[in-house]
Amino acid sequence: MDGLNLDDLNLKRSNVKGKRITVVGAGISGRELALMAKRLGARVFVSEAGLVSTAASDLFGRSGIDWEGEGHTERAFQADALLLSSGIPPSAEVVQGARRRGIPLIGELDLVAPHIRGKLVAVTGSNGKSTVTSLIGHMLRRAGWEVGVGGNLGTAASTFTDRDFDAVVLELSSFQLARASVLSAAVSVVTNLAPDHIDWHGSYEAYVEAKARVLSLRAPSGWGIVQDRDVEALGAAGAERLLTLSWSRTPVHRMAGHIFMDADRACLMWDGTERTLFRYSETSLLGGHNRENVAMSLAVLRILGVDLPARVLMEGFAPLPHRCEHAGAVDGVVYVDDSKGTNVAASVTAMTSLEGRKIVILGGRGKGEDYAPLAEAVVREADAAVLLGEERDAVADALRKAGFSAIRMAEDMEEAVLTARELARPGMTVLLSPACTSWDMYANYGERGDHFRSIVRGLKVGP
Incomplete structure (x- = not known):
């Protein structure tokens, strides 16, 4: 936490009228926060460390x-409070x-949440939160x-403060939540927990x-939905109005209700009854x-x-792009684009969730993670791994330590796909799930996934 001190300025309920507010960051959330603060009557100044578009x-x-x-001058600190857009790290x-000047810091959600008009559904987690957020919105x-x-x-969340809704469904990052003290969610969802963004927060804890x-x-x-395995880590063992999810009919934690993933369906056990969700x-x-x-x-x-x-x-409802998305099938081999798999946990989940044997394409720019869990999944799930990008040697070292030797190196995505095609047999899956960011070779994971898909589309069917 950044040591929020809102009460000094009566900002706890977003009372910024007449106050001098510096918005830090001119990206999507920063721009919308500046416009919202202006609507609320604040005297707004925006300060951006990089170039302003x-x-x-x-x-x-x-x-x-x-x-x-291109930098924060002394003018940024001539303010009653600094309003931080979501990506600004505590170390900035x-x-x-x-802090040195004693200027209060306001997180994005503390300004926005009191002005949302409608039932708030808050979704977070290490992986899957975008899919859950989009699917809830679609179904509503x-x-x-x-x-x-x-x-x-x-x-940006602040764009939903200017009119009434039946519900507002927000995907919330750990960055946003770290600075939140005002939310009042009707339903809160934590999809799962796995190490991520340790550099920003300082520790997994x-x-x-x-x-x-x-x-x-x-x-x-308000109600909450979490994985049964994450209850202790979240400190939710004694929480009320909580549903847990597991693949066991008997959960470890006895809460208000349970979502059970059966062999062919998902069931909700709640209020003394059991029903099929889907x-x-x-x-x-x-x-x-x-x-x-x-x-x-659905819960x-x-x-x-x-x-x-x-x-x-x-x-x-269509799958979100680059999240275990079917990219094509050639000569009996299925190609899956999971370019959004930018951390170890996401790639392990993709590998273990898809049926059958795989050729997996890994590598990119790392986040300082331990690749041992990734290597263990590769040993179990894959016949070969094709590695590219800055982290390919580090990933290769982890694979070899795990006793996995079916490793091929590639200079670029085209070589990686062609190599994977050589290795794959009919009935197998070629999975792009890099466990790394794309920034060594691409502007973002979307560009990386699009390139993968274009190469797959260009593959010729064999004789």
């Missing part, structure tokens, strides 16, 4: 908002500078609700603590982890009082 500077000009780029010099719309969907997913805030910041009558045949999403995502999403709708059949609610 032409679109952002034009927007600020039209809105009467002063700004600076501008944050440290505010199918049920006839007026819904806003966004947050860390792309549409601090990362989990941030995620757990989504449960402690529920409304008085059958696995009713979704096109690939993998056991996506079945969990669907089950959690949210049951909590909110929506009782339509799952097939009706899910109709028309």
Whole structure:
């Protein structure tokens, strides 16, 4: 936490009228926060460490908002409070500078949450949160609700404060939650926990603590949904109004209800009754982890009082790009794009959730993670691994330590796909799930996944 001190300025309920507010960051969330603070009557200044885009500077000009780029000058600290956009780390010099000067820091959610008009569904987790957020929004719309969907997913949370909704579904990052003290969620979901963003939080324990805030910041009558295996880590063992999910009919933790992943369907045991949430045949999403995502999403709708059949609610929902997405099939080999698998846990989940033997493409720019769990999954699930990017030697070392020798190196994605094709036999899957970021070779994971898919589309069917 950044040591929030809101009460000094009566900002706890977003009372910023007449205050001098410096918004730190001119990205998507920073721009929208600046516009919201301006609407609330604050005197707004935007300070950005890097370059300010032409679109952002034009927007600020039209809105009467002063700004600076390429560094934080003393003007950034001539403020009653600093409003931090979601990606600003606690170690940033501008944050440290505010602390030294005794200037209060406000997180994004503390400004936004009191102004959201509608039932708030808050979704976080290490993996799967984008799919769950999007699916909940899709199903609520199918049920006839007026819904806003966004947050860390792309549409800034502050854009949902200017009109009434039946529900607002927000994907919340650990960065946003670490600074949150005001939320009041009707339903809070933690999809799962695994190490991620340790460099930002300083430790895995601090990362989990941030995620757990989504449960402690529920409304008085709010519900929570978590994995049964994560209850202890989240400090939720004694929590009320909590549903847990596991692949065992008998959960470790006896809470208010349980989501059970059976052989062919997901069941909800709640209020003394058992009912089928959905059958696995009713979704096109690939993998056991996506079945969990669907089950959690449908449980949210049951909590909110929506009782339509799952097939009706899910109709028309397409998998989000680059998340275990079918990319093609050539000569009996299926190609799967999981470019969004940018950490070890995500790639392990993708490998273990997809059926059959695999050729896996790994590597990119690392996050300082231990690759031993990745290597263990490769040993169990894959016949070969094709490695590329900055981390390929580090991944190769972990694989060899695990006793895995079927390793091929590639200079670029095209070579990686062609090598994987040589190694794959009919009935197998070629899985791109790098366990690393894309920034050594691509602008983002989407560009990497698009390149993979274009190469797959260009593969010629064999004789």
